[in-house]
Amino acid sequence: MSQAVGFGVASPMKLSTSASRHMSVKFNGLSRSFVCVSSQSESQDIEKSRSLSFSPLDNKTNAVRSSQSFLCNPVEKRGAVGDRIYAAGTVAYDTFSGTAAESQSNTAEEKIGVLLLNLGGPDTLNDVQPFLYNLFADPDIIRLPRLFRFLQRPLAQLISTLRAPKSKEGYASIGGGSPLRKITDEQAESLKLALEEKEVPVNVYVGMRYWYPFTEEAVEQIKKDKITKLVVLPLYPQFSISTTGSSVRVLQNMFREDPYLSRMPVSIIKSWYQREGYIQSMADLIEKELETFTNPDEVMIFFSAHGVPVSYVTDAGDPYKDQMEECIHLIMQELKRRGVANDHTLAYQVNCKTVFSYYSLEIHI
């Protein structure tokens, strides 16, 4: 059976992990129940002439080691569920300058840092327009042809001003600001404790791309703390140019220019949507949510993903769409293994539809 069901969940309250909720939708006069699962991912710099990209030096671990050119191979190999990306002590490090042999990793006192990357969000309604300005001023979000690059900031000013009222409405409806900072801080604390329990003491930092605490602030703190090795963990399960790609470009620029940072061994975890723990926890969430329905078997599972411009995928090879669909396949496979055989569907949310052509609805019923 194949149907097109049209509703998007364009709430700004997307969490790095994911969230689920119920809804009932009338379709063709029939009322259907849904479990709505929001996943989050990202995109990457589309501009082919630019040198941002990743070289998956270690496909098995899926950790990206930085290289001088920082080239990204968008079509990465993916491990099966259950593959270990890395275990404590086996992280593959390199430096942004490519001089790992001389790096400070040989110092007697090793200090490991973990840098969590996220998008950031406005803390108050007054922050909405400047937050949107930062977002639209990012060439990984709005990509202008080289000749029109000088228009990036004026355009960001214009779009952020036009978009702010609608955006404010959304943030007002979830309490007057983004919950992302609080959630990310809690994740940082939990990660620190979990690693301490495994006798891997680390400092955990949070670096946001478009709002406080900015990635630049986190990097300054990393320097002050004299960290000797760094693991970069983007809190986006799937890789995209506009999310992990953009944040890593910021890091690349900072690290390249700084004598201390350019020699620091760094390991970047490019994506983790296929990790066993993630798939299991998504399946746990869905199972738990299904149990709250009177007739769980009749419920459709609705996956809602962020949209990315079509050109990111078709021209720049953004792996986001493929990774998202593989991720959902793995979650459904896990649910089936547990005896849950519900129908499911996937839709991509559309942000600022007038600016880009986005992947929109994709229905698999």
Ligand SMILES: C=CC1=C(C)c2cc3[nH]c(cc4nc(cc5[nH]c(cc1n2)c(C)c5CCC(=O)O)C(CCC(=O)O)=C4C)c(C)c3C=C
């Ligand atoms: C216009 C271009 C945008 C692209 C491309 C885009 C990709 C993208 N975004 C996320 C995750 C999040 N985006 C969030 C907010 C947000 N994103 C855009 C625009 C694009 N996103 C806007 C204009 C906004 C602001 C809210 C709004 O006005 O709709 C958030 C929420 C942050 C928060 O406040 O908590 C997240 C999360 C992904 C994963 C992605 C590409 C895959």
Ligand SMILES: [Fe+2]
């Ligand atoms: Fe977004």
